[in-house]
Amino acid sequence: MPLKNMNLPNTRRLATRLVATALLCWGSLAQAQLSIEITGAGANQIPVAIADFGGDAGSGRALTTVVRGDLERSGLFKLVDTGGAALTESSPIDFGAWKARGADALSAGSLGRSPDGRMEARFRLYDVNRQSNLGGAAYLTATPQLRAAGHRIADYIYEKLTGERGVFSTRIAYVLKSGGRYELQIADSDGQNAQTALVSREPIISPAWSPDGSRIAYVSFENKKPIIFVHSLATGKRQVVANFKGSNSAPAWSPDGSRLAIVLTKDGSSQVYTIGAGGGSPMRLTSSAGIDTEPQFSPDGAYVYFTSDRGGSPQIYRVSASGGSPERVTFEGSYNVSPRPSPDGKSLAFIARREGRFQLAIMDLSSRQVQVLSDSYKDESPSFAPNSRMIVLATEVGGRGVLSAVSADGRIKQRLSVAAGDVREPAWGPFTK
Numbered sequence: 001m002p003l004k005n006m007n008l009p010n011t012r013r014l015a016t017r018l019v020a021t022a023l024l025c026w027g028s029l030a031q032a033q034l035s036i037e038i039t040g041a042g043a044n045q046i047p048v049a050i051a052d053f054g055g056d057a058g059s060g061r062a063l064t065t066v067v068r069g070d071l072e073r074s075g076l077f078k079l080v081d082t083g084g085a086a087l088t089e090s091s092p093i094d095f096g097a098w099k100a101r102g103a104d105a106l107s108a109g110s111l112g113r114s115p116d117g118r119m120e121a122r123f124r125l126y127d128v129n130r131q132s133n134l135g136g137a138a139y140l141t142a143t144p145q146l147r148a149a150g151h152r153i154a155d156y157i158y159e160k161l162t163g164e165r166g167v168f169s170t171r172i173a174y175v176l177k178s179g180g181r182y183e184l185q186i187a188d189s190d191g192q193n194a195q196t197a198l199v200s201r202e203p204i205i206s207p208a209w210s211p212d213g214s215r216i217a218y219v220s221f222e223n224k225k226p227i228i229f230v231h232s233l234a235t236g237k238r239q240v241v242a243n244f245k246g247s248n249s250a251p252a253w254s255p256d257g258s259r260l261a262i263v264l265t266k267d268g269s270s271q272v273y274t275i276g277a278g279g280g281s282p283m284r285l286t287s288s289a290g291i292d293t294e295p296q297f298s299p300d301g302a303y304v305y306f307t308s309d310r311g312g313s314p315q316i317y318r319v320s321a322s323g324g325s326p327e328r329v330t331f332e333g334s335y336n337v338s339p340r341p342s343p344d345g346k347s348l349a350f351i352a353r354r355e356g357r358f359q360l361a362i363m364d365l366s367s368r369q370v371q372v373l374s375d376s377y378k379d380e381s382p383s384f385a386p387n388s389r390m391i392v393l394a395t396e397v398g399g400r401g402v403l404s405a406v407s408a409d410g411r412i413k414q415r416l417s418v419a420a421g422d423v424r425e426p427a428w429g430p431f432t433k
Contacts, residue, residue: 045078049103054088054110066150070168075412171429178421213432217251261295305339342388
Protein backbone atom coordinates (compact mmCIF):
# COMPACT_ATOMS: atom_id res chain seq x y z
CA MET A 1 0.00 0.00 0.00
CA PRO A 2 1.19 3.59 -0.53
CA LEU A 3 2.52 5.65 2.32
CA LYS A 4 -0.30 7.35 4.16
CA ASN A 5 -0.65 11.13 4.10
CA MET A 6 2.31 11.55 1.77
CA ASN A 7 0.49 12.46 -1.43
CA LEU A 8 1.87 9.50 -3.36
CA PRO A 9 0.84 9.71 -7.01
CA ASN A 10 -0.92 6.37 -6.83
CA THR A 11 -2.98 7.05 -3.69
CA ARG A 12 -6.58 6.07 -4.26
CA ARG A 13 -9.80 6.47 -2.35
CA LEU A 14 -10.80 2.86 -2.74
CA ALA A 15 -14.34 1.67 -2.23
CA THR A 16 -14.80 -1.05 0.35
CA ARG A 17 -18.36 -2.16 -0.30
CA LEU A 18 -18.33 -5.41 -2.24
CA VAL A 19 -20.55 -5.20 -5.31
CA ALA A 20 -19.60 -8.20 -7.42
CA THR A 21 -16.61 -10.25 -8.38
CA ALA A 22 -16.13 -12.97 -10.94
CA LEU A 23 -13.16 -15.15 -11.69
CA LEU A 24 -12.81 -15.60 -15.43
CA CYS A 25 -11.18 -18.60 -17.05
CA TRP A 26 -7.72 -17.92 -18.41
CA GLY A 27 -8.04 -17.52 -22.15
CA SER A 28 -11.26 -15.48 -22.35
CA LEU A 29 -10.72 -12.74 -24.89
CA ALA A 30 -10.77 -9.16 -23.64
CA GLN A 31 -12.61 -6.55 -25.60
CA ALA A 32 -9.91 -3.86 -25.44
CA GLN A 33 -6.36 -4.05 -26.73
CA LEU A 34 -3.48 -1.78 -25.87
CA SER A 35 -2.43 0.47 -28.74
CA ILE A 36 1.21 1.58 -28.89
CA GLU A 37 2.51 4.92 -30.12
CA ILE A 38 6.28 5.22 -30.62
CA THR A 39 7.55 8.66 -29.58
CA GLY A 40 11.32 8.15 -29.60
CA ALA A 41 14.06 6.02 -31.12
CA GLY A 42 17.57 4.83 -30.43
CA ALA A 43 20.57 6.89 -31.45
CA ASN A 44 22.06 4.31 -33.85
CA GLN A 45 19.33 2.26 -35.51
CA ILE A 46 20.27 -0.91 -37.38
CA PRO A 47 18.88 -0.96 -40.95
CA VAL A 48 17.13 -4.30 -41.38
CA ALA A 49 14.97 -5.67 -44.19
CA ILE A 50 12.23 -8.18 -43.31
CA ALA A 51 11.13 -9.77 -46.58
CA ASP A 52 7.56 -11.01 -46.81
CA PHE A 53 7.28 -14.63 -45.72
CA GLY A 54 6.72 -16.96 -48.64
CA GLY A 55 4.14 -19.74 -48.71
CA ASP A 56 0.60 -19.12 -47.46
CA ALA A 57 0.04 -15.52 -48.56
CA GLY A 58 -2.49 -14.34 -45.97
CA SER A 59 -0.83 -15.95 -42.95
CA GLY A 60 2.60 -14.98 -44.27
CA ARG A 61 1.63 -11.31 -44.39
CA ALA A 62 0.27 -11.52 -40.84
CA LEU A 63 3.49 -13.12 -39.60
CA THR A 64 5.63 -10.54 -41.40
CA THR A 65 3.60 -7.73 -39.84
CA VAL A 66 4.25 -9.06 -36.33
CA VAL A 67 8.02 -9.36 -36.88
CA ARG A 68 8.30 -5.91 -38.43
CA GLY A 69 6.12 -4.33 -35.77
CA ASP A 70 8.19 -5.81 -32.93
CA LEU A 71 11.51 -4.61 -34.34
CA GLU A 72 10.20 -1.16 -35.20
CA ARG A 73 8.61 -0.72 -31.78
CA SER A 74 11.92 -1.47 -30.06
CA GLY A 75 13.36 1.77 -31.46
CA LEU A 76 16.65 0.04 -32.25
CA PHE A 77 15.96 -0.84 -35.88
CA LYS A 78 15.25 1.07 -39.06
CA LEU A 79 13.04 -1.00 -41.35
CA VAL A 80 14.21 -0.99 -44.95
CA ASP A 81 11.56 -0.96 -47.67
CA THR A 82 11.51 -4.42 -49.27
CA GLY A 83 9.38 -3.37 -52.21
CA GLY A 84 7.00 -6.24 -51.46
CA ALA A 85 9.68 -8.84 -52.11
CA ALA A 86 8.81 -12.33 -50.85
CA LEU A 87 11.85 -14.49 -50.14
CA THR A 88 12.00 -17.92 -48.58
CA GLU A 89 14.80 -19.25 -46.39
CA SER A 90 16.18 -21.14 -49.41
CA SER A 91 16.00 -18.27 -51.94
CA PRO A 92 19.31 -17.07 -53.44
CA ILE A 93 20.23 -13.69 -51.98
CA ASP A 94 21.43 -10.78 -54.10
CA PHE A 95 23.48 -9.10 -51.37
CA GLY A 96 24.48 -6.21 -53.63
CA ALA A 97 20.87 -5.31 -54.31
CA TRP A 98 19.97 -5.35 -50.62
CA LYS A 99 23.03 -3.29 -49.74
CA ALA A 100 21.94 -0.75 -52.37
CA ARG A 101 18.60 -0.52 -50.55
CA GLY A 102 20.49 0.37 -47.37
CA ALA A 103 20.05 -2.89 -45.46
CA ASP A 104 22.69 -4.17 -43.06
CA ALA A 105 20.67 -7.29 -42.27
CA LEU A 106 18.03 -9.29 -44.12
CA SER A 107 15.49 -11.86 -42.92
CA ALA A 108 13.83 -14.29 -45.37
CA GLY A 109 11.47 -17.13 -44.59
CA SER A 110 8.41 -19.14 -45.42
CA LEU A 111 5.25 -20.36 -43.78
CA GLY A 112 3.72 -23.74 -44.53
CA ARG A 113 2.00 -26.76 -43.04
CA SER A 114 3.88 -29.44 -41.14
CA PRO A 115 2.85 -33.12 -41.52
CA ASP A 116 0.77 -32.92 -38.33
CA GLY A 117 -1.25 -29.98 -39.66
CA ARG A 118 0.38 -27.22 -37.65
CA MET A 119 1.89 -24.11 -39.19
CA GLU A 120 5.68 -24.18 -39.63
CA ALA A 121 7.54 -20.86 -39.83
CA ARG A 122 11.10 -21.15 -41.13
CA PHE A 123 13.53 -18.28 -41.65
CA ARG A 124 17.17 -17.27 -42.06
CA LEU A 125 18.94 -14.08 -41.08
CA TYR A 126 21.76 -12.65 -43.22
CA ASP A 127 24.52 -10.10 -42.66
CA VAL A 128 24.29 -8.12 -45.91
CA ASN A 129 27.67 -6.37 -45.61
CA ARG A 130 29.59 -9.57 -44.89
CA GLN A 131 27.35 -11.60 -47.20
CA SER A 132 27.06 -14.26 -44.52
CA ASN A 133 24.36 -16.40 -42.94
CA LEU A 134 23.79 -15.47 -39.31
CA GLY A 135 21.59 -18.47 -38.61
CA GLY A 136 17.94 -19.32 -38.58
CA ALA A 137 15.24 -21.41 -36.96
CA ALA A 138 11.93 -23.17 -37.51
CA TYR A 139 8.90 -22.79 -35.23
CA LEU A 140 5.84 -25.00 -35.16
CA THR A 141 2.60 -23.42 -34.03
CA ALA A 142 -1.13 -23.71 -34.35
CA THR A 143 -2.68 -21.06 -36.57
CA PRO A 144 -4.28 -19.11 -33.66
CA GLN A 145 -0.80 -18.82 -32.05
CA LEU A 146 0.88 -17.54 -35.21
CA ARG A 147 1.61 -14.22 -33.50
CA ALA A 148 3.67 -16.08 -30.90
CA ALA A 149 5.89 -17.46 -33.67
CA GLY A 150 6.33 -13.92 -35.00
CA HIS A 151 7.44 -12.72 -31.57
CA ARG A 152 9.97 -15.57 -31.31
CA ILE A 153 11.38 -14.76 -34.74
CA ALA A 154 11.70 -11.09 -33.75
CA ASP A 155 13.44 -12.15 -30.52
CA TYR A 156 15.93 -14.20 -32.54
CA ILE A 157 16.69 -11.31 -34.89
CA TYR A 158 16.97 -8.85 -31.99
CA GLU A 159 19.46 -11.03 -30.11
CA LYS A 160 21.60 -11.79 -33.16
CA LEU A 161 21.88 -8.12 -34.11
CA THR A 162 22.18 -6.50 -30.66
CA GLY A 163 23.73 -9.20 -28.49
CA GLU A 164 20.88 -8.84 -25.98
CA ARG A 165 17.96 -11.16 -25.44
CA GLY A 166 14.70 -9.91 -26.95
CA VAL A 167 11.50 -9.49 -24.93
CA PHE A 168 8.88 -9.63 -27.68
CA SER A 169 7.66 -13.05 -26.47
CA THR A 170 7.10 -11.79 -22.94
CA ARG A 171 3.80 -10.52 -21.53
CA ILE A 172 2.59 -7.49 -19.60
CA ALA A 173 -0.04 -7.51 -16.84
CA TYR A 174 -2.05 -4.41 -16.05
CA VAL A 175 -5.33 -3.30 -14.48
CA LEU A 176 -8.00 -1.81 -16.72
CA LYS A 177 -10.65 0.33 -15.03
CA SER A 178 -13.79 1.08 -17.01
CA GLY A 179 -16.69 2.63 -15.12
CA GLY A 180 -16.97 0.67 -11.88
CA ARG A 181 -15.32 -2.43 -13.31
CA TYR A 182 -11.73 -3.52 -12.69
CA GLU A 183 -10.03 -6.12 -14.90
CA LEU A 184 -6.65 -7.75 -14.43
CA GLN A 185 -5.45 -8.27 -17.99
CA ILE A 186 -2.50 -10.06 -19.53
CA ALA A 187 -1.31 -8.98 -22.99
CA ASP A 188 1.57 -9.69 -25.33
CA SER A 189 4.44 -7.22 -25.07
CA ASP A 190 3.02 -5.35 -28.06
CA GLY A 191 -0.31 -4.85 -26.26
CA GLN A 192 -2.20 -7.32 -28.43
CA ASN A 193 -3.89 -10.62 -27.55
CA ALA A 194 -5.19 -9.24 -24.24
CA GLN A 195 -6.77 -11.83 -21.96
CA THR A 196 -8.75 -11.17 -18.78
CA ALA A 197 -7.59 -13.10 -15.71
CA LEU A 198 -9.89 -11.47 -13.15
CA VAL A 199 -12.79 -9.03 -13.15
CA SER A 200 -14.19 -7.32 -10.06
CA ARG A 201 -16.29 -4.40 -8.90
CA GLU A 202 -13.63 -3.71 -6.30
CA PRO A 203 -10.07 -2.48 -6.93
CA ILE A 204 -7.28 -4.83 -7.99
CA ILE A 205 -3.77 -3.46 -7.40
CA SER A 206 -0.09 -4.41 -7.32
CA PRO A 207 0.10 -7.37 -9.74
CA ALA A 208 3.47 -9.14 -9.57
CA TRP A 209 4.70 -12.00 -11.78
CA SER A 210 6.25 -15.13 -10.35
CA PRO A 211 9.79 -15.72 -11.69
CA ASP A 212 8.62 -18.56 -13.94
CA GLY A 213 5.68 -16.55 -15.33
CA SER A 214 3.07 -19.13 -14.27
CA ARG A 215 1.47 -17.13 -11.45
CA ILE A 216 0.58 -13.58 -10.52
CA ALA A 217 0.29 -12.23 -7.01
CA TYR A 218 -1.99 -9.23 -6.50
CA VAL A 219 -4.09 -7.36 -3.96
CA SER A 220 -7.88 -7.53 -4.21
CA PHE A 221 -10.43 -5.55 -2.20
CA GLU A 222 -13.31 -7.88 -3.03
CA ASN A 223 -13.70 -9.03 0.59
CA LYS A 224 -14.01 -5.46 1.93
CA LYS A 225 -10.29 -5.24 2.79
CA PRO A 226 -6.95 -5.61 0.98
CA ILE A 227 -6.00 -9.30 0.73
CA ILE A 228 -3.08 -10.84 -1.17
CA PHE A 229 -3.87 -13.64 -3.63
CA VAL A 230 -1.64 -15.82 -5.80
CA HIS A 231 -3.34 -16.66 -9.10
CA SER A 232 -2.41 -19.55 -11.42
CA LEU A 233 -2.69 -18.40 -15.03
CA ALA A 234 -2.93 -21.94 -16.40
CA THR A 235 -5.86 -23.05 -14.24
CA GLY A 236 -7.46 -19.78 -13.11
CA LYS A 237 -7.31 -21.06 -9.53
CA ARG A 238 -6.06 -18.74 -6.83
CA GLN A 239 -5.00 -18.94 -3.22
CA VAL A 240 -5.16 -16.47 -0.36
CA VAL A 241 -1.58 -15.89 0.81
CA ALA A 242 -2.06 -13.05 3.31
CA ASN A 243 -5.30 -12.15 5.06
CA PHE A 244 -4.12 -10.88 8.42
CA LYS A 245 -5.71 -8.21 10.59
CA GLY A 246 -5.53 -4.81 8.90
CA SER A 247 -4.01 -4.27 5.47
CA ASN A 248 -2.19 -6.90 3.39
CA SER A 249 -0.47 -5.34 0.39
CA ALA A 250 2.45 -4.85 -2.03
CA PRO A 251 3.47 -8.45 -2.87
CA ALA A 252 6.88 -9.00 -4.53
CA TRP A 253 8.39 -12.38 -5.42
CA SER A 254 11.77 -13.66 -4.33
CA PRO A 255 13.98 -14.63 -7.31
CA ASP A 256 13.51 -18.36 -6.63
CA GLY A 257 9.72 -18.03 -6.37
CA SER A 258 9.56 -19.54 -2.88
CA ARG A 259 8.65 -16.38 -0.94
CA LEU A 260 6.89 -13.06 -1.19
CA ALA A 261 7.89 -9.79 0.40
CA ILE A 262 4.68 -8.14 1.59
CA VAL A 263 3.47 -5.20 3.67
CA LEU A 264 1.27 -5.81 6.72
CA THR A 265 -0.30 -3.56 9.34
CA LYS A 266 -1.23 -6.37 11.72
CA ASP A 267 1.25 -5.11 14.34
CA GLY A 268 0.60 -1.37 13.88
CA SER A 269 1.94 0.75 11.05
CA SER A 270 2.88 -0.62 7.62
CA GLN A 271 5.98 -2.79 7.87
CA VAL A 272 7.76 -5.21 5.52
CA TYR A 273 7.49 -8.96 6.05
CA THR A 274 8.30 -12.08 4.06
CA ILE A 275 5.98 -15.06 3.73
CA GLY A 276 5.97 -18.36 1.87
CA ALA A 277 4.45 -18.22 -1.62
CA GLY A 278 1.75 -20.58 -0.37
CA GLY A 279 1.06 -18.63 2.80
CA GLY A 280 2.04 -19.45 6.37
CA SER A 281 3.54 -17.42 9.17
CA PRO A 282 5.12 -14.10 8.10
CA MET A 283 8.61 -13.07 9.18
CA ARG A 284 9.01 -9.39 10.02
CA LEU A 285 11.83 -7.76 8.09
CA THR A 286 11.65 -4.09 9.12
CA SER A 287 10.79 -2.29 12.32
CA SER A 288 10.37 1.47 12.41
CA ALA A 289 8.15 4.10 13.92
CA GLY A 290 7.28 5.24 10.41
CA ILE A 291 5.80 3.54 7.38
CA ASP A 292 7.81 0.93 5.47
CA THR A 293 6.26 -0.21 2.18
CA GLU A 294 6.74 -1.17 -1.52
CA PRO A 295 9.29 -3.99 -1.04
CA GLN A 296 11.23 -5.48 -3.96
CA PHE A 297 13.85 -8.22 -3.88
CA SER A 298 17.20 -7.61 -5.51
CA PRO A 299 17.74 -9.98 -8.46
CA ASP A 300 20.24 -12.06 -6.45
CA GLY A 301 17.79 -12.35 -3.55
CA ALA A 302 20.28 -10.88 -1.07
CA TYR A 303 18.40 -7.65 -0.34
CA VAL A 304 14.92 -6.21 -0.17
CA TYR A 305 14.53 -2.61 -1.33
CA PHE A 306 11.65 -0.63 0.18
CA THR A 307 10.23 2.85 0.69
CA SER A 308 10.19 4.40 4.15
CA ASP A 309 9.57 7.75 5.81
CA ARG A 310 11.65 6.77 8.84
CA GLY A 311 14.00 9.69 8.15
CA GLY A 312 11.21 12.27 7.87
CA SER A 313 10.53 12.09 4.13
CA PRO A 314 9.89 9.16 1.79
CA GLN A 315 13.17 7.63 0.66
CA ILE A 316 14.40 4.28 -0.59
CA TYR A 317 16.25 1.87 1.66
CA ARG A 318 17.43 -1.70 1.46
CA VAL A 319 17.77 -4.43 4.07
CA SER A 320 19.26 -7.90 4.01
CA ALA A 321 16.66 -10.48 3.01
CA SER A 322 17.42 -12.23 6.29
CA GLY A 323 16.88 -9.06 8.33
CA GLY A 324 19.17 -6.57 9.99
CA SER A 325 19.78 -2.82 9.87
CA PRO A 326 18.50 -1.08 6.73
CA GLU A 327 20.72 1.27 4.75
CA ARG A 328 19.49 4.33 2.89
CA VAL A 329 19.87 4.27 -0.90
CA THR A 330 18.46 7.58 -2.20
CA PHE A 331 19.69 10.97 -1.00
CA GLU A 332 18.98 13.31 -3.93
CA GLY A 333 15.66 15.12 -3.40
CA SER A 334 13.12 14.93 -0.61
CA TYR A 335 10.77 12.36 -2.15
CA ASN A 336 11.78 9.05 -3.76
CA VAL A 337 9.46 6.01 -3.80
CA SER A 338 8.59 2.76 -5.60
CA PRO A 339 12.02 1.10 -5.97
CA ARG A 340 12.43 -1.42 -8.80
CA PRO A 341 15.86 -3.07 -9.20
CA SER A 342 16.71 -3.99 -12.80
CA PRO A 343 16.91 -7.73 -13.53
CA ASP A 344 20.63 -7.39 -14.33
CA GLY A 345 21.23 -5.79 -10.94
CA LYS A 346 22.91 -2.71 -12.37
CA SER A 347 20.19 -0.09 -11.96
CA LEU A 348 17.34 0.98 -9.72
CA ALA A 349 14.24 2.60 -11.19
CA PHE A 350 12.00 4.66 -8.91
CA ILE A 351 9.56 7.57 -8.83
CA ALA A 352 11.01 10.93 -7.79
CA ARG A 353 9.19 14.15 -7.06
CA ARG A 354 10.91 17.09 -8.72
CA GLU A 355 9.30 20.55 -8.69
CA GLY A 356 5.89 19.05 -7.98
CA ARG A 357 6.13 16.45 -10.79
CA PHE A 358 6.22 12.73 -10.11
CA GLN A 359 8.66 11.34 -12.67
CA LEU A 360 10.47 8.12 -13.46
CA ALA A 361 14.13 8.19 -12.47
CA ILE A 362 16.92 5.62 -12.67
CA MET A 363 20.02 5.20 -10.52
CA ASP A 364 23.23 3.50 -11.60
CA LEU A 365 23.88 1.37 -8.51
CA SER A 366 27.66 1.40 -8.97
CA SER A 367 28.09 5.17 -9.35
CA ARG A 368 24.85 6.24 -7.58
CA GLN A 369 24.25 8.70 -10.44
CA VAL A 370 20.57 9.52 -11.01
CA GLN A 371 18.87 10.38 -14.32
CA VAL A 372 15.22 11.42 -14.79
CA LEU A 373 13.82 9.46 -17.75
CA SER A 374 10.31 10.85 -18.21
CA ASP A 375 8.84 14.29 -18.87
CA SER A 376 5.37 13.55 -17.46
CA TYR A 377 4.02 14.61 -14.08
CA LYS A 378 2.05 11.70 -12.57
CA ASP A 379 4.22 8.62 -13.06
CA GLU A 380 3.80 5.52 -10.91
CA SER A 381 4.34 1.74 -10.78
CA PRO A 382 7.55 1.26 -12.84
CA SER A 383 8.41 -2.25 -14.03
CA PHE A 384 11.52 -3.42 -15.90
CA ALA A 385 11.49 -5.63 -18.98
CA PRO A 386 13.35 -8.85 -18.18
CA ASN A 387 16.34 -7.81 -20.31
CA SER A 388 16.61 -4.53 -18.33
CA ARG A 389 16.40 -2.52 -21.58
CA MET A 390 12.91 -0.98 -21.15
CA ILE A 391 10.73 0.19 -18.25
CA VAL A 392 6.94 0.26 -18.40
CA LEU A 393 5.05 2.57 -16.04
CA ALA A 394 1.64 4.11 -15.46
CA THR A 395 1.06 7.81 -16.01
CA GLU A 396 -1.77 10.18 -16.77
CA VAL A 397 -2.57 12.02 -20.00
CA GLY A 398 -5.62 14.25 -20.31
CA GLY A 399 -7.06 12.90 -17.08
CA ARG A 400 -6.84 9.28 -18.28
CA GLY A 401 -4.57 6.57 -17.04
CA VAL A 402 -2.23 5.26 -19.73
CA LEU A 403 0.95 3.22 -19.79
CA SER A 404 4.29 4.49 -21.02
CA ALA A 405 7.49 2.66 -21.76
CA VAL A 406 10.95 4.19 -21.87
CA SER A 407 14.37 2.72 -22.45
CA ALA A 408 16.84 2.69 -19.58
CA ASP A 409 18.88 5.38 -21.39
CA GLY A 410 15.80 7.56 -21.93
CA ARG A 411 16.06 7.63 -25.74
CA ILE A 412 13.24 5.30 -26.74
CA LYS A 413 9.71 6.18 -25.63
CA GLN A 414 6.34 4.54 -26.22
CA ARG A 415 2.79 5.22 -25.07
CA LEU A 416 0.27 2.43 -24.55
CA SER A 417 -3.42 3.21 -24.12
CA VAL A 418 -6.83 1.59 -24.22
CA ALA A 419 -9.80 3.48 -25.60
CA ALA A 420 -12.15 1.66 -23.23
CA GLY A 421 -10.82 3.04 -19.94
CA ASP A 422 -7.94 3.84 -17.60
CA VAL A 423 -4.88 1.58 -17.57
CA ARG A 424 -2.87 1.26 -14.36
CA GLU A 425 -0.57 -1.01 -12.36
CA PRO A 426 1.67 -2.44 -15.11
CA ALA A 427 3.95 -5.42 -14.46
CA TRP A 428 6.29 -6.74 -17.15
CA GLY A 429 6.47 -10.53 -17.11
CA PRO A 430 9.65 -12.60 -17.02
CA PHE A 431 11.39 -14.59 -19.73
CA THR A 432 9.72 -17.96 -20.13
CA LYS A 433 10.99 -21.17 -21.71
